[in-house]
Amino acid sequence: MNASQVERFFATLKAANPSPQTELEYASVFELLTAVLLSAQATDVGVNKATRRLFAVAHTPAQVLALGTEGLEHYIKTIGLYRSKARHLLQTCQILIEQHGGEVPRSREALEALPGVGRKTANVVLNVGFGEPTLAVDTHIFRVGNRTGLAPGKTPLAVELALLDRVPEAYLVDAHHWLILHGRYVCQARKPLCHACAVINECDHGRHLKSATA
Template sequence: MTKAQIDGFFATLAAANPDPKTELEYSSAYTLLVAVVLSAQATDVSVNKATRGLFAAADTPAKMVALGEDGIRDHIKTIGLFNAKAKNVLALSQILLDRFNGDVPARREDLEALPGVGRKTANVVLNVYFGEPTMAVDTHIFRLGNRTGLAPGATPLAVEEALLKRIPVQWLRHAHHWLILHGRYICKARKPECDRCPVTEFCRYKGKSIG
């Protein structure tokens, strides 16, 4: 895509959804962090079902540590990788208590040092809670970056760096949510719904099927 096409692409998405939100349910930086950790290889819908009970029982690091690994596991056993995730949630909660006075740090380095927290998770927390213009590249954004010609790249990091470089600054704050939602509901993996895509005029996808 050209600069003008990229600007038109995001201007169109912004007009339709000026203030996009994550579909994960959370009430604090801590519950957002836990929800994002749990969302690895799981849908937001499945995570929300699990965290409603979990957060009712434990919505702070201290309460989560008190709940214990078995208690955490009981609440999240409906989602994938629940054993490893229960261990990570317990461990990161203890670290937040020991090193950060129970608060979620706002520095990437500190976030990525927590168990179960990689670059993508850190980017989500930094963007959604702390308002930083980061780009959390999940499978949807990786696909869109390549399929549309917006930011082609062989790896998630390459796509992230290309997006940060190519997206006009006025769109960066919400760009990752617009892309995730577009990929989840319209530009789907197996069969993109080009016939109802609002940004098809800007998209460079050669396999476009309209009508």
């Protein structure tokens, strides 16, 4: 995918969805961090069901800590790996209170120092919570980056760095959401919906399909 194709790719996605949003439900940066921490190997739908109940009773680090392990697990037990996630979240809340005044830090280094928070989670918080031009490469973005030819790479970090280099600045803040939604609903893993894809003319995979059937 060349530079003009990349521009058309994102211009098309923007025209279809000018203000993309995460599908995780949250009302503060701490709630966002909590939801993303709980979302590993879980669906947004499943996380939202659990956090609606959790945030109704605990939506600050101190309130979550006050629940204790059993109390927190009660609210998130429908989510996969809930025991380890509960442990990480409680440890994270302790650090937020002791080192950051109960607030979520805005630096990547401080975020990645939190238990259960890796580069992907940090990028989501920086992008969605603080509006930073970062991209969190999950399975959807990794697939879209490689399949379309937008940002090929053998690792999530390689795809992330390629995207940061290739996505025009005007689209960078929202690129994370456009790519996730495109991968989730159109450029799916097993059966990509190429017949319904608005960016097929810019996509390497789509052009190959067209040439094969020509």
